[in-house]
Amino acid sequence: MHRFDSSFVDTEGLTQALRLMTSRSTEVSDLPTNLPLVGLGEVEVLNLLAPQVLGHAAQLGAHTSMAHMDPPTPWITWAMAMWNASLNQNLLHEATSPFATQAEKQVFDWLVPYFDMQGGHFCSGSTIANLTGIWAARDVAGIRKVVTSQAAHLSVEKACRLLGLELVKVGLDTQGRLDVDQLPNLEKACLVLNAGTTATGAIDPLTLSGVAAWTHIDAAWAGPLRLSPKYSDRLSGIEKADSVAISAHKWLFQPKDSAMIMFRDLSTANQAISFGGGYLAKPNVGVQGSRSAAAIPLLATLLAWGQNGLAQRLEFLMQAADTLAQNIEQTDHLELWNPPQTAVNVFRPRHLSTSEFLAALPAGMLSSCVLDGQMWCRSVAANPLVDVDLVTAQIIAASQKRT
Numbered sequence: 001m002h003r004f005d006s007s008f009v010d011t012e013g014l015t016q017a018l019r020l021m022t023s024r025s026t027e028v029s030d031l032p033t034n035l036p037l038v039g040l041g042e043v044e045v046l047n048l049l050a051p052q053v054l055g056h057a058a059q060l061g062a063h064t065s066m067a068h069m070d071p072p073t074p075w076i077t078w079a080m081a082m083w084n085a086s087l088n089q090n091l092l093h094e095a096t097s098p099f100a101t102q103a104e105k106q107v108f109d110w111l112v113p114y115f116d117m118q119g120g121h122f123c124s125g126s127t128i129a130n131l132t133g134i135w136a137a138r139d140v141a142g143i144r145k146v147v148t149s150q151a152a153h154l155s156v157e158k159a160c161r162l163l164g165l166e167l168v169k170v171g172l173d174t175q176g177r178l179d180v181d182q183l184p185n186l187e188k189a190c191l192v193l194n195a196g197t198t199a200t201g202a203i204d205p206l207t208l209s210g211v212a213a214w215t216h217i218d219a220a221w222a223g224p225l226r227l228s229p230k231y232s233d234r235l236s237g238i239e240k241a242d243s244v245a246i247s248a249h250k251w252l253f254q255p256k257d258s259a260m261i262m263f264r265d266l267s268t269a270n271q272a273i274s275f276g277g278g279y280l281a282k283p284n285v286g287v288q289g290s291r292s293a294a295a296i297p298l299l300a301t302l303l304a305w306g307q308n309g310l311a312q313r314l315e316f317l318m319q320a321a322d323t324l325a326q327n328i329e330q331t332d333h334l335e336l337w338n339p340p341q342t343a344v345n346v347f348r349p350r351h352l353s354t355s356e357f358l359a360a361l362p363a364g365m366l367s368s369c370v371l372d373g374q375m376w377c378r379s380v381a382a383n384p385l386v387d388v389d390l391v392t393a394q395i396i397a398a399s400q401k402r403t
Helices: 011-023 042-055 075-087 098-114 126-141 154-163 223-227 266-272 295-329 354-359 388-399
Strands: 119-123 145-149 166-170 189-194 214-218 243-247 259-263 334-336 344-349 367-371 374-380
Touching: 011 042, 075 295, 098 119, 098 223, 098 259, 098 295, 119 126, 126 154, 126 189, 126 214, 126 243, 126 259, 126 266, 145 154, 154 166, 223 243, 223 295, 259 266, 295 334, 295 344, 295 388, 334 388, 344 354, 354 374
Parallel strands: 145 166, 145 189, 189 214, 214 243
Antiparallel strands: 119 259, 243 259, 334 344, 344 374, 367 374
């Protein structure tokens, strides 16, 4: 019987992969039209795909990149992701993921005190995290409807559809937050509050935590601000929630797919969202079955940076967004929607269309959103490598162009 041992580990091939990661060639070759009958070989495939995968990707760490909620990842996470891929650990079975299971517990032990939660688990994104929190609300608190703002992430509506729950969307105030005066009766409701809406970064009044049968906070974007001594108070009230969702692949700077769901009463929540099986050593908690060791890159990042290092990056980005907002307000060519709440700026040109303005800027600098039926530009400070002076200069120059 033929053995394949030598093809699974090739030190020279891995070295070539690292070399290609830092060269970023863009000389693209066509891929085969059909699946090759005879393989090309691993190193040849590296050389073939590097210009496609690396050279033609959006450069999230570019000095002008400030558009989306997708930060560049630190190199320590690349190393951990490669280690994870080489081991293929599965969090569904602790026997096949002994340290990965320990690493996840360690990360939660470090982070939950900032939110006054007891614990939780990783999942592939905040769509799953929000679904899990609302699922627990239904089966623990017996909620029959979900109340949230019109600016809530679409994953909340998906969760209601999947769980058979009524969805009630409440209007917004002038700053894009849930309008407290429009709240319905919350006796049998899960109130979903936003800590950083997707379009504008608005923070709902988190002091509402606890007024409903269950409070779930979608903190996918702004949750990590709790680790910043300077900005932690912006999320005051989050500690009274029943569940909190955070996207680690946003402001915790992790590779996709990485998110967390946290619970204030972990034991009760886990009992409601767990399933057993004859092939399992212990119940499977949450929506996903097999899960990757996503906690390991975050563990490495937190060890490398510490709380201070993470806080410094977040505070730099908050300040960068404030600086951009101030510069926008000082020119007659741009209109600022509102001061940024969580490093998200929404603005538009006064003398040309938003689409023309966006086309005049480097790709990836800005994105767009629609508010009250009108298109606005959207800038999210997610890249610690951004040159905010360069971004400001290019934005102002583009705004001064005439059609």
